[in-house]
Amino acid sequence: MLAQSTSDRIINAAIELISEKGYKAATTKAIAQLAGVNEVTLFRHFGNKHGILKAIVQKFSYGPHLQKVMHEKVVWDVEIDLYNFSIEYQSYIMSIKDFVLIGFKEADAFPEINEEIANVPLFIKNELIDYFREMKRKRKIIDINIEATAMALIAINFGHFISRARLGDQVTELTTDQLIKTSVTIFSRGLTL
Missing domain, CATH: 1.10.357 (Tetracycline Repressor; domain 2)
Structure with missing residues (x-):
């Protein structure tokens, strides 16, 4: 099984959190924690929570x-x-x-x-x-x-x-x-x- 890229892990964590807790509760800190990365890595990949949202929309x-x-x-x-x-x-x-x-x-x-x-x-x-x-x-x-x-x-x-x-x-x-x-x-x- 291939390992997920960091970006995919972050996107998948965001989707999981939004599904379970809603968009507001899916903070960048919670997303990073679930993805197994630090918040700085999340910001480096997506800039902010809106950047993650854009990536999710593009993915789907x-x-x-x-x-x-x-x-x-x-x-x-x-x-x-x-x-x-x-x-x-x-x-x-x-x-x-x-x-x-x-x-x-x-x-x-x-x-x-x-x-x-x-x-x-x-x-x-x-x-x-x-x-x-x-x-x-x-x-x-x-x-x-x-x-x-x-x-x-x-x-x-x-x-x-x-x-x-x-x-x-x-x-x-x-x-x-x-x-x-x-x-x-x-x-x-x-x-x-």
Whole structure:
């Protein structure tokens, strides 16, 4: 088994403490102690607690992963592309659901969490805007507000995630795949010429 780098130990300790005790209680001193380093080492690697938060968000950011999917798997068929994007989004965001839910729990008390977390959907929104702009240029979708279209797709996917993450199958026993296929079919048919 490979030893974790000092940075990874600090990040993992911060995640553990934030999960258990909340962001405020996860002091740099407590994080350093749990990581087995001194506080000066923590500051040298991340500068401050906000720097650790940025590193955590980057570590769990699904933006670069989804960007890769969108660039490598795109076939310029809106239904296929949006299905692939949505399935990848659901798979990845469910794999980090505890982190996302921590963000919701802590965001009101600490605006810096909101600021960092907002960068992720902003990144995805911009990728979707580029995709929809190109689809519009290729005349494969109708003339529509592409930012609103990107936000609508994000909202559909995030709604499915929140329902599953918080309520499991209490609302529906449909699988994520069934929900995504139906949503994407309806969504893409509203966009096509």
